[in-house]
Amino acid sequence: MVTGRPGGLVRALVVASHFPPTVMVTAFALALSAGIGAGARTTTLVALAVLAGQLSVGWCNDWLDARRDLAVGRADKPVVAGLVTPGVLRAAAFVALGACVVLSFATGVVPGAVHVVAVASAWSYNAVLKATWWSWAPYALSFGLLAVFVVLAAPGGGRPAPWAVAAAALLGVGAHVANTLPDLEDDAATGVRGLPHRLGRRASTVLAPVLLGAASVLVVLAPPGPPGATGWALGAVAVVLAVAAGGSGVARPRSRAPFALSMAVAGVCVVLLVLAAPAVVLAG
Template structure:
């Protein structure tokens, strides 16, 4: 009985962590660290710091949203489904946040503080900003700071190129808008009035792919010199995925496919950032 209960709790915690985005961001941060020349030790530390931060954000989201999720009977949420309790996700979020502080600062004081600002920004979305017109801002800040954290943690006196930070910030905003589309009505019913809710379904369905396409443009055209063939191909694939996300959002209002497609855009763009390698890091 205890083993079954423990298994159920672990499954609930895994689902409450928002596993898809958490794994994607963590893996991409690790590859990005390799791309800017970090050794195995630094790469492992950066990856662990990002993972703990992402886990804390995911768990805090389900902890803080538990009342709203129950009000609209979100059966897809582990807390509502009874797989894990609010107290358990609360404790998990705080433990992950504590680990994030230690792991982030272990990469270096400045790099660690940058990452902690990014994580705190994401928490601010869960705690308050998601219900305001500034709901997009934490995504822009948190994703925009990720390349800076990875480059600062790498060997040498370097900083992330502004174009790389702008690209990841745009990817974050696009993913935010796409992620809200299936839940617009449920969110409104519980008082959540972020930017996508204020724009309405049509406006948000147009904004999400537009921002993602802008991000693709920055990734392809941002590095010095003419874009490579790989960059053009990756950019074309990303644009097609972004446009598809917009079309699906209009035609299938409850589908989560637009968010999955936006994550695919982010994955392709991140791969292009990794391939850009040294161009992403500038001498400090």
């Protein structure tokens, strides 16, 4: 039941959208599109399409997870707190998905199809794959395709550099592993056993920063020409943070430090990708 407080439903929808990652992914797409010189119109369409897609994924997740969240008393979830119903989240998810499809194809048929596949992949995680060994696959596919979408949407007929797609895929898988760390036990108690759950907390707290650190190193070293001073500095920061995250994960697996440090590595990787934007596009 939705509370009667002013703005209660809006706040519930914002929280249920998984707001921080939604904003981060949208900002990444917007910055990358601007960085490759896509132009104001295309960059705006890309950002709006990605925002709509991320909102649909977040609302779909909380709608489909409502029973599990209620079972373990996840009070941080708006459905458990009684702020919104699963039915409202389902309706919001499909409205956002429809908007995502329209906005995506407004950038062109091919880039639009690429982004719709990326969002469909994320929905497949929510619906089925999150409880299997293949939980990592939608993250790898969706993040990799996000880079492809941004490049193909830009005028000029360019194509994405393979290293950029690979780095985005590594970023996605690393973020997936890191994102599960705070909820491993709650997830396992309700039958969700994705790759991080099957590997165990200790292994996952090491794997997440390793993947994110590898993505950062790839972005520093793969573009043509020697890395600049900023690239070297940020790459070094990413490696130090990754080592710290892995070390703290081995020493104190139940600490929140590995998660926080892994998210910091992900942030550095995103910055590196945006800074490398001119090298992301290859001539068609």
